[in-house]
Amino acid sequence: MGQGLTENFWRKLHSLSGVIPVGVFLTFHLFLNYSATWGEASYNAASSFMMNLPFKIVLELFVIFIPLAFHAFYGVYLALKSKNNVNRYHFFRNWSFFFQRLTGFIAFFFVIWHVWETRVQVTFGSEAGFSMMHDIVSNPISLILYLIGIVSAVYHFTNGLWTFLITWGITVSPQSQKTFQYISIGAFILLSFIGIRAIFAFV
Amino acid sequence: MEAKKSIRLLITRQIDLHSPSYEEEFIIPYRPNMNIISALMEIRKNPVNAKGEKTTAVVWESVCLEEVCGSCSMIINGKPRQACSTLIDKLEQPIRLEPLKTFPVIRDLMVDRERMFEALKKVRAWIPIDGTYDLGAGPRMPEKTRQWAYELSKCMTCGCCLEACPNVNQKSSFIGPAPLSQVRLFNTHPTGAMNKEERLAAIMGTGGITACGNSQNCVEVCPKGIPLTTSIAALNRETTLQSFRNFFGS
Numbered sequence: 310m311g312q313g314l315t316e317n318f319w320r321k322l323h324s325l326s327g328v329i330p331v332g333v334f335l336t337f338h339l340f341l342n343y344s345a346t347w348g349e350a351s352y353n354a355a356s357s358f359m360m361n362l363p364f365k366i367v368l369e370l371f372v373i374f375i376p377l378a379f380h381a382f383y384g385v386y387l388a389l390k391s392k393n394n395v396n397r398y399h400f401f402r403n404w405s406f407f408f409q410r411l412t413g414f415i416a417f418f419f420v421i422w423h424v425w426e427t428r429v430q431v432t433f434g435s436e437a438g439f440s441m442m443h444d445i446v447s448n449p450i451s452l453i454l455y456l457i458g459i460v461s462a463v464y465h466f467t468n469g470l471w472t473f474l475i476t477w478g479i480t481v482s483p484q485s486q487k488t489f490q491y492i493s494i495g496a497f498i499l500l501s502f503i504g505i506r507a508i509f510a511f512v
Numbered sequence: 513m514e515a516k517k518s519i520r521l522l523i524t525r526q527i528d529l530h531s532p533s534y535e536e537e538f539i540i541p542y543r544p545n546m547n548i549i550s551a552l553m554e555i556r557k558n559p560v561n562a563k564g565e566k567t568t569a570v571v572w573e574s575v576c577l578e579e580v581c582g583s584c585s586m587i588i589n590g591k592p593r594q595a596c597s598t599l600i601d602k603l604e605q606p607i608r609l610e611p612l613k614t615f616p617v618i619r620d621l622m623v624d625r626e627r628m629f630e631a632l633k634k635v636r637a638w639i640p641i642d643g644t645y646d647l648g649a650g651p652r653m654p655e656k657t658r659q660w661a662y663e664l665s666k667c668m669t670c671g672c673c674l675e676a677c678p679n680v681n682q683k684s685s686f687i688g689p690a691p692l693s694q695v696r697l698f699n700t701h702p703t704g705a706m707n708k709e710e711r712l713a714a715i716m717g718t719g720g721i722t723a724c725g726n727s728q729n730c731v732e733v734c735p736k737g738i739p740l741t742t743s744i745a746a747l748n749r750e751t752t753l754q755s756f757r758n759f760f761g762s
């Protein structure tokens with residue numbers, strides 16, 4: 310009778326995992342990248358601090374990998390269960406719903422590619438740091454894919470923040486949902502700016 | 513404005529659930545102040561299609577003719593709404609009529625909305641008052657609550673909100689927004705609140721509240737202006753608190 314591991318539990322966990330830890334990590338990651346705008350040395354200092362955290366593998370596994378994998382695979386499953394109807398219903402929220410799923414798929418493939426090119430290559434012996442990213446984004450096609458990937462991930466996170474507040478029953482009144490709609494749009498612009506400026510700093 | 517001499521209707525028809533659907537065009541004489549039902553009655557009087565061929569009358573369902581029973585719901589020019597309260601004079605021609613896609617077609621524009629009534633049973637959308645003796649009067653409802661609860665009680669199970677919901681489809685078992693809002697209604701009623709946990713338990717399972725993805729189409733299309741997304745968000749809060757109570761103890 311609604312006890313134990315219900316769909317309610319898994320879906321709310323999915324919702325939470327998108328914000329904590331995945332969304333928080335995304336924000337932190339973009340801020341760290343921004344240090345590249347201060348020059349190669351600043352970025353390398355910031356990233357080596359991250360690289361040398363104690364129990365790094367445990368942190369990576371439990372703060373990033375497992376929550377992200379859970380969110381992503383469950384997210385794909387959820388997205389495939391929706392039947393988008395933006396052609397019939399042109400409401401703003403319906404477009405947001407559509408883009409939430411579209412950007413989820415983009416983020417899915419982008420994250421796999423990005424992890425393959427960076428974290429996995431480091432395991433194979435490549436040296437992490439500014440020059441690694443510089444080599445990647447000096448290819449214009451890669452740069453464009455990075456821009457799409459970053460903006461998609463940011464959209465997905467900031468719009469997801471808005472739906473998270475509803476999924477958990479925090480924003481109930483239409484007025485509070487409207488207020489947080491503006492905050493979510495503001496966060497989208499801000500984080501996109503930080504992400505885009507950072508990636509251009511590597512070019 | 514010059515009076516229109518005739519009305520063109522394009523109707524999606526289907527003999528039964530297992531037959532393929534097809535479109536048939538009708539041209540009927542214009543009268544002022546017609547609604548979709550009176551246009552369909554005109555076809556029934558003289559079932560001849562636009563090509564001049566004799567055909568069968570178009571089947572539809574209607575009861576109240578004043579937008580309170582929900583039975584005449586169909587897709588009119590792409591939008592789910594009630595045939596009885598949709599005026600011909602306000603529509604662009606040709607007028608396209610299709611059955612709601614969420615429900616199995618019985619014939620032509622008549623669909624079987626049984627799944628909505630099943631959902632109401634599943635979420636226990638009623639107030640149990642029967643006892644072996646007279647239980648007496650129940651607690652009173654505050655007037656302020658009654659005012660918004662009344663709005664929720666206007667739901668006529670028409671199905672427009674399910675039709676517009678991207679998460680109500682063949683791949684999902686989502687019961688849809690209307691029965692969720694009814695849970696909020698019956699949980700708000702002071703006597704109904706005595707069985708609150710049962711209703712919350714019913715919507716916390718598969719196909720329940722968390723199958724909603726917040727597209728908010730439902731609230732946009734509801735002909736009764738029911739604040740469905742407010743109900744959903746309020747129930748999200750209730751189910752969150754209930755799951756804490758279930759695990760940690762109340």
Ligand code: HEM
Nearest residue numbers: 324327328332381384385413414417466469472473476725
């Ligand atoms: C870049 C990392 C990601 C972050 C920061 C993130 C964040 C979020 C957040 C905060 C939500 C809102 C939860 C809610 O509505 O209750 C969400 C929902 C969602 N995410 Fe993600 N997500 C990420 C990756 C992904 C991936 C890779 C997918 C795969 C397609 C995905 C699919 C979804 C879906 C489908 C929803 C909507 C669920 C619903 O409302 O029914 N996400 N995400």
Ligand code: SF4
Nearest residue numbers: 667668670671673734
């Ligand atoms: S909530 Fe509105 S749209 Fe949905 S069934 Fe009830 S009256 Fe119809």
Ligand code: SF4
Nearest residue numbers: 677724725727728730
């Ligand atoms: S808000 Fe939820 S219930 Fe309403 S149309 Fe969107 S997905 Fe369906």
Ligand code: FES
Nearest residue numbers: 575577579582596
């Ligand atoms: S006939 Fe009852 S709503 Fe149209």
